[in-house]
Amino acid sequence: MKFQFIHENYNVMNLEKSMQFYEEALGLKEVRRKEAEDGSFIIVYLGDGETDFELELTWLRDWDKEHYDLGDCEFHLAFRVDDYDGAFKKHQEMDCVVFENPDMGIYFITDPDGYWLEIVPAK
Numbered sequence: 001m002k003f004q005f006i007h008e009n010y011n012v013m014n015l016e017k018s019m020q021f022y023e024e025a026l027g028l029k030e031v032r033r034k035e036a037e038d039g040s041f042i043i044v045y046l047g048d049g050e051t052d053f054e055l056e057l058t059w060l061r062d063w064d065k066e067h068y069d070l071g072d073c074e075f076h077l078a079f080r081v082d083d084y085d086g087a088f089k090k091h092q093e094m095d096c097v098v099f100e101n102p103d104m105g106i107y108f109i110t111d112p113d114g115y116w117l118e119i120v121p122a123k
Contacts, residue, residue, distance in 0.1 A: 007045065007054040008077055010115050011068050015042055015059040017112050022046055025094060025109060026079055026117070028055060068113060076108065076116040084121035091119070 012018040022028040028046035031054055035042050040061045045054040055077070081087045088107060091097050096109040098116065108116050 005053055007056045009056040009058055010111070010113065011058045011060065011063070012111075012113050013059075013063070013067065014112060015044065015057060018057050019044060019046070021096075021111050022055065022057075025091060025096060025111075070114050076118050078118035078120055080120050080122055082122045084119070087119055 010018075019030065023046075026048070028048055031045045031047040033042060033044045042059045044057045044059075046057065047054050084105075088097070091107070091109050094109075096111075097107055098110045099108040101107065106118055106120050108118050110116055
C-alpha cells in the first residue's frame with residue numbers, strides 16, 4: 001500500500017483576497033474549482049506548476065464567525081524557494097513576514113487568514 005500527498009486545505013474568509021495573496025507571495029495559480037449548486041461553498045485548488053501538490057482554499061458562505069481558530073499557529077506549509085534573499089525582500093515589502101530564524105536559515109509569512117507558511121532556501 002502506498003500513500004501520496006495530494007493537497008492541504010485552508011478555510012478562508014475572503015476567497016479572492018486569499019487567491020491574490022497566494023499568487024503574489026508564492027506564485028500559486030488556480031488549477032481548478034468546485035462550486036456548490038446552492039452557492040454554499042467554493043473550493044479552489046492552487047498549484048505551483050512544478051509539483052502535483054495543491055493548496056485547497058475553501059470559502060463557506062454560511063460561516064458566521066469573524067475568523068477561523070488556528071490554535072497556536074504551530075501547523076504550517078513549507079515552501080522551498082530558489083532565490084531566498086529575493087523572496088525575503090518581497091515578503092518584507094508585502095509586510096507578511098511574522099517570524100525569522102536566521103540560525104536555521106528560514107522565515108515564516110502569514111496569509112490573510114493568519115495561516116503560517118514557512119520559507120526555506122533551496123539547498
